[in-house]
Amino acid sequence: MDVRISIETTFDNGEKRTHQLDGISRPYRVTCPDGIGLRLEDGKRVVEQIQRAILCDQVEEIIRESRVCPDCASVRAIHDYRTRDLDTLFGRVRVKAARLRRCSCDARSAAMPGGPISPLAYFFPDRATPELQRLHAELGSRHSFREAARLMKSFLPCHPPHHTTVRDRLGRVAAGLEKSRRASGDPAEALPKGGLTVFLDGAHIRCRPEYQQRHLDLVVGKIESRNMCRRFGLVANATASPGSRMREELSDFGWKPGRLLTVISDGELALPNLIRNAMGGDGQVKHILDWWHISMRIRHVEAAVQGLVQIPGFTGIPVLFQRPAKSLRWWLWHGRARVAETYLKGLMHDCTRLAEEPLAVRTAAARVQARCGTLYTYLANNMESLVDYGRRYRNGLPISSSRAEGSVDDIANARMGKRRRMRWSPKGAHRVAVTRAAVLDGRLTVANRKRAA
Ligand SMILES: [Zn+2]
Known part of the structure; x- marks a missing residue:
């Protein structure tokens, strides 16, 4: 036929x-x-x-x-x-x-x-049509630029793109996203009284050799209110003022000066400081130390104590060591950091008294001391950021930055992780992070449709 x-x-x-x-x-x-x-x-x-x-x-x-x-x-x-x-x-x-x-x-x-x-x-x-540019940007943020060009070529009758074309169009779309941020939808009215929570985490990606550094620090996170969330990613080196970029990101989500902002991150000081700089003094920032990171360090202490009391030549009273190690978690969970510190000190002191014991016991005791020391320093450095985790948990409030860690996987590791064997310039990584966050949130189409209108 x-x-x-x-x-x-x-x-x-x-x-x-x-x-x-x-x-x-x-x-x-x-x-x-x-x-x-x-x-x-x-x-x-x-x-x-x-x-x-x-x-x-x-x-x-x-x-x-x-x-x-x-x-x-x-x-x-x-x-x-x-x-x-x-x-x-x-x-x-x-x-x-x-x-x-x-x-x-x-x-x-x-x-x-x-x-x-x-x-x-x-x-x-x-x-080029905006639709083509968006598709280039989306594929370029999901796959390598060469792979994106190959995909386009195999499914569409479009002119076979060169990988640098995909890269350049992604750059243009990323710049457009940053520009159109203020113009895009304003969800401020829908914001509940509880305010915003920002989950922050960092990722390291390989840097190109000419920039004289091994790794680039990518800041990745998620902004959440009760009914909405939004991902973001930025490379601090690539932007003239990461603080103001962050502020744009927040005010785009409905944050207004004077409003309380909760930041949950691990012990790295640079992350909450980024938010504090973004606020520039007209907003309260409450930083909360991520519970998972504390819990992991408590777990290390517990394991070391367990190892110590199980050594055959151990002559001390096991309960004297086990009980403080167990109650550490309870006190910290309920926001009683000072009490937890006393227990830690006691535990370290008890370990020094085992100096006369056989070598195996001394080694295990030294391990307990070292892990207690790590936890002690970690708590002392972040004393201001410890809260009553139990109460927050019962009230249904977040206590862990695990959601930011999910974003790290989505935004950074899937496209720019170490396994991909790619090296990045600060600007290139920043553009991909911005576009990828927008693609994952489904913002790419909306923002660009408005831009085109
Ligand atoms: Zn005329």
């Missing part, structure tokens, strides 16, 4: 035009299983032809309509024709784009004669 495909255009002024596209031929005698239905190659060819027909008609209409001056309704003269290659999802189309002379009614042109006007420049600012 033979399939004939034709499409009909009706212009706004009522004029009609028919385009005959290449048909599909499936002679019965030579049909093999591979020739059943529309194949990928046929589909790509047909879609490309449809796109070409639509786009050429549309360009024609745009030029015809924009020849009429919007101010005095006289017809503007055509200055010249230029050939333009327009990139779309469904192929690169070469069109003849007219440029128009300015109308004599335009007062500016009399005072300051401008060049000819190009009506197409408004519709194709980058000679």
